[in-house]
Amino acid sequence: MPRMTGGQALVEMLHRHGVDTLFALPGVQNDALFNALYDAGGAIRVIHTRHEQGAAYMAYGYAKSTGRVGAYSVVPGPGVLNTTAALSTAYATNARVLCLTGQIATPLIGRGQGHLHELPDQLGILRGLTKWAARIEHPTQTQVYVDEAFRQLFTGRPRPVALEIPPDVLAQATEVVLRDDPVNLPVYSPDPRLIDQAAELLAQAKRPLILVGSGADDAGEELCAVCELLQAPAVSHSSGRGILDDRHTLSLRGPEGHRLWADADVVLAVGTRLLRPITQWGIDPSLKLIRVDVDPLEMTRVHPPTVGIVADAAMALAALRDALLARDVTARPSRADELTALKAEFRAGYSEVQPQYDFLMTIREELPEDGLFVDEVTQVGYVSAFAFPVYRPRTLISSGYQGTLGYGFATALGVKVAHPDRPVVSVNGDGGLMYTISELATAVQQGIGLVAVVFADGAFGNVLRMQEQQHGGRVIASRLRNPDFVKLAESFGAHGERVAGLPQLRQALRDGFNRPGPTLIEVPVGPMPSPWKYVMMPRVRG
Numbered sequence: 049m050p051r052m053t054g055g056q057a058l059v060e061m062l063h064r065h066g067v068d069t070l071f072a073l074p075g076v077q078n079d080a081l082f083n084a085l086y087d088a089g090g091a092i093r094v095i096h097t098r099h100e101q102g103a104a105y106m107a108y109g110y111a112k113s114t115g116r117v118g119a120y121s122v123v124p125g126p127g128v129l130n131t132t133a134a135l136s137t138a139y140a141t142n143a144r145v146l147c148l149t150g151q152i153a154t155p156l157i158g159r160g161q162g163h164l165h166e167l168p169d170q171l172g173i174l175r176g177l178t179k180w181a182a183r184i185e186h187p188t189q190t191q192v193y194v195d196e197a198f199r200q201l202f203t204g205r206p207r208p209v210a211l212e213i214p215p216d217v218l219a220q221a222t223e224v225v226l227r228d229d230p231v232n233l234p235v236y237s238p239d240p241r242l243i244d245q246a247a248e249l250l251a252q253a254k255r256p257l258i259l260v261g262s263g264a265d266d267a268g269e270e271l272c273a274v275c276e277l278l279q280a281p282a283v284s285h286s287s288g289r290g291i292l293d294d295r296h297t298l299s300l301r302g303p304e305g306h307r308l309w310a311d312a313d314v315v316l317a318v319g320t321r322l323l324r325p326i327t328q329w330g331i332d333p334s335l336k337l338i339r340v341d342v343d344p345l346e347m348t349r350v351h352p353p354t355v356g357i358v359a360d361a362a363m364a365l366a367a368l369r370d371a372l373l374a375r376d377v378t379a380r381p382s383r384a385d386e387l388t389a390l391k392a393e394f395r396a397g398y399s400e401v402q403p404q405y406d407f408l409m410t411i412r413e414e415l416p417e418d419g420l421f422v423d424e425v426t427q428v429g430y431v432s433a434f435a436f437p438v439y440r441p442r443t444l445i446s447s448g449y450q451g452t453l454g455y456g457f458a459t460a461l462g463v464k465v466a467h468p469d470r471p472v473v474s475v476n477g478d479g480g481l482m483y484t485i486s487e488l489a490t491a492v493q494q495g496i497g498l499v500a501v502v503f504a505d506g507a508f509g510n511v512l513r514m515q516e517q518q519h520g521g522r523v524i525a526s527r528l529r530n531p532d533f534v535k536l537a538e539s540f541g542a543h544g545e546r547v548a549g550l551p552q553l554r555q556a557l558r559d560g561f562n563r564p565g566p567t568l569i570e571v572p573v574g575p576m577p578s579p580w581k582y583v584m585m586p587r588v589r590g
Contacts, residue, residue, distance in 0.1 A: 049223035054187035054213060055084035057224050058148075061194040062092060067119050067146075069093045069110065069465060071103040075123030077150030077165065080218035095465060095494055098486040100127050102458040104134030104147070105484065109462025111143040113420055113442050115265060117201055118462060121148040124212065125165030128174070133452055135177045138208040141287060141448035142262055144201045147174065147210035154185065154214045171212060179207035184217055187224050195231050202233050205343040236342050238359035238367050246316070246338045246355045247371035253314035256280040259305065262287040263319015263341060263361050265441045270365035271318065272296070277372050279380045280316070281308060281387060286423070286446040288320060290438035297384045301434045303582045304394050310588035314338065319361045326351045330590030340364040401579050404431040407503070407571070410550050411473055412437050414557040419471040420445065420463050424456035426477030427509050427576040434582050454483025457500055461491055464498045471499065471561040478504040478530050485536070491566035492541040499560035501569045502533055509576060537568035546570045
């Protein structure tokens with residue numbers, strides 16, 4: 049049997065599972081892992097960042113934009129704690145992120161003696177932030193636990209997982225057998241009886257409506273077929289945008305779907321929590337609700353459905369398509385004129401949210417169809433959730449319900465690493481950008497050609513507006529003192545540029561997409577109007 053260290057066994061198992069990139073910071077508890085990565089001769093690319101949160105956010109961006117696993121490695125204690133915002137974001141948005149963290153030496157765990165980077169219960173913390181977490185306690189356990197980690201990542205609802213490995217285990221050399229057994233994943237096929245019940249409801253519906261979330265990312269073709277058969281619009285918020293191309297007549301955004309929610313008689317929800325429509329838009333007994341979700345716990349978490357189908361989205365939609373064809377629903381009249389007028393009405397409303405709308409349209413016009421857009425918790429980012437046109441799944445990246453201020457820039461670097469041949473743009477406020485601006489050094493060193501735009505208003509703009517308008521002008525802790533962003537970018541070795549007006553922004557974007565290294569574009573702005581009337585929509589039924 050071959051002898052290898054725990055670190056070598058871990059690197060080999062990651063490689064077998066297709067991990068080609070590791071975002072990481074080295075440290076004493078992980079020395080044996082980095083030795084193994086070095087000895088592997090580039091089998092796994094190591095991108096070392098300037099802060100642990102940067103490593104974790106990059107892994108998140110890599111995972112969210114590909115559907116694959118984004119992996120990161122950090123030291124224990126403060127190292128892994130620095131990544132918890134990214135872990136919670138991955139949990140909120142159903143991203144396949146693998147956290148690999150060190151530990152203190154095995155004999156010392158749990159004793160509370162105050163060793164370097166010791167936490168009272170690090171594994172407990174990780175279990176509270178992930179779908180599954182475990183500790184590898186001997187090199188011979190590596191395959192079992194890594195296989196299980198990947199089984200968890202690709203079974204049911206995708207969410208982050210974590211493995212912690214003490215330094216003595218990483219360094220220990222022993223005989224290790226790594227088998228070639230494949231990881232057997234379950235097939236989430238739908239119950240035919242429930243498909244028939246759902247198809248019957250949809251076939252009889254007069255005003256059917258479909259809501260989709262990221263659980264349907266890989267079901268675009270099947271979704272389109274069902275939409276066209278029923279002439280049912282597909283409504284998506286930020287996490288489901290692009291699954292059905294925004295240019296398709298039946299593709300609607302959240303505010304437009306809100307208008308139709310009031311009169312819908314049957315709603316098909318696929319791969320979405322459906323929290324906002326049920327709790328904000330309202331529901332009543334006249335609305336028949338069909339849910340398709342791979343997570344059985346999601347079925348009744350907010351409101352029990354009329355029909356609940358636990359299944360893979362693509363398989364369930366394909367089965368629904370066939371069941372509807374068997375019921376001959378192909379003669380439904382087109383709703384093209386109705387929906388085209390509806391979309392035009394709302395686009396006109398969106399265009400009044402200025403200057404955010406024009407900034408976004410300029411970015412969209414310069415970004416190719418397959419380009420990727422990473423939002424932020426900022427004024428332009430808020431508007432992008434409903435106003436930015438999206439043509440493909442996984443090309444609009446957000447932080448979901450976590451609303452993780454400062455996540456965007458580092459996340460976008462991970463997106464660009466995953467898609468080196470596709471343009472990636474990151475929009476930021478000056479507040480959020482400063483959370484991870486140190487990763488500009490990583491971008492320069494690693495040659496990551498991200499184009500980042502910072503809209504600089506010298507404030508946490510949303511907070512400032514609320515303080516002024518809702519709290520009697522009690523302005524506190526919301527104004528900011530910024531650096532010169534152009535000089536800051538240049539000091540890192542990146543291209544920095546300040547623009548005034550849309551034509552200059554357009555040219556700067558065009559140049560940035562053709563530049564091999566990172567570009568930071570500063571856009572000075574003033575206070576921006578609230579977009580919330582298109583986000584927090586009122587109750588319309590129930």
